[in-house]
Amino acid sequence: MTADEYLREVLDSQALGDDSDEVKVLQKHRAAVEKVICDNFKDTALTIRYAGSKAKGTMNKESYDLDIISYVCAGDNTAGETLEDIYTNHKQALAMKYYVEPKGSSLRLKGCNPEDLGVDFHIDVVPGRFTDETKTDAYLYQSGGDKKRLKTNLDLHLDHVRHSGVIDAIRLSKLWRVRNGLPVRTFVLELAVIKLLTDKKKKSLSAQMKHFWTELRDNSANLTVEDPANPNGNDLTKCLDDNLKSQLAAAAKHALEQIDSAGWEAVFGKTAQQEKAARVEILRRASAVATPSRPWLPRV
């Protein structure tokens, strides 16, 4: 198996189709969350849309999420006068049914009932307000940092990733992040991959990943990323500080060394197919020496 065939299997094993249990659960929760929001803001003409890794096509089994965007119209104060009010009111509404974890501009939803206490539903609700009648740009409240207002554009974000031409590399880099516990935000990682692979779209996936890691290892100090929806207003330098850059560089160096010394499997592990084949093999070996007893059933 070539490196690219292996990486393809890794991605296939991480794929989440619409009929997967995870996506079905996500869809069930999505409907429930939307109902909670609509019931609590009956007088507000909300625009509810979906984003996150599912919308971007970068979903992995090991790390997936759904962003539920809940924007009010420009000038509409029914859901709250300020951005902070809108954010807080959404939080309070959702807290009636979920454990809500504030996360920058979004609200992470977890279970709060005895049967699902603390279960992460992989759903972030992002409250905000459109900047004008065109309903394109929006302002989000930022719970942390000095600047409390962030201008953004959902469609630009989605398009930037969806049309990047390096979706597979983004998915692998997300998997690499999860498996190495790297504290880099998804959006920042996506922007970094897109930027570093701008001229490498036609390269093989393995070549792209090697290039990505080589750049991180050798040039991370110079790496900057810009929000395509707000390149001047949304300062992402804090999301990619020197400490994080050195962590990324060290992990990238380690990945490259692993590939050189033990191959790609050392980085991403065995694929589901490989694991299954190995498991079946050991089960067969075990059965070859086991007591050959055949099961029966007394009932006809």
Add this chain to the structure above:
Amino acid sequence: MTWQRDDPVLYEKEKAEVEVHFPELRFVVENDLVYVRGSFAVMFEGQVLDRYSVELQLPRNHPTGLPVVRETGGRIPRRDDRHINTVDGTACALLPDERWRLWPPGSPLLKFFNGPLHSFFLAQTMVEEGEPWPFGQWAHGAKGIFQFYRELLKTSDLRVMTNYLAYLAAKKVKGHWPCPCRSGNKLRECHFDQIKELRDNISRKDAERSLARLKAAGASAIEMTEAKPPAPITQS
């Protein structure tokens, strides 16, 4: 009859042996019945291949009778094709008539765990992985009994089979009786040694039960058995 009180030494021995080899299983006595409960590890070469939550109810006549096995984790579907009784959830790890091959009466209970029980759950794991039953499987009910005796006696003649079973179920057999193979010879001149050996291995109770089930099923036991019958019986 409560075997654990009648023979406390055996109880302690069985308990110690099983709990040493399977530290996550516990012996519990409830209403004078001995249960073994906990997590059963399917082991191979020191590696845990899988685990099943189990409950074994040892019969009052242990070690003569067979334990009743249940998978309590709800992992194995209660379906006939998984050899789990849909009515009471009991697992059918083996055909009682075949016990002498797998866990002969009087053997330590540990041998049951390492033998038929291990094989049953190993097979369940393999089936779960999409593999065929590694040791094959008996058909359900009378069909399975027919298959077993067809292999054992190398005949698919139901009359011969029931003749044999009648001799295995009888309190005594006499050498001047007709041979069950229907050769017309006396037993002592024909299959006497085979009958003696089978009577040593298969309990009268199991033979009696199987005979009754085969008689009740009649020809349907043969008709419903899809496998090609083996060669006719030859004199041993």
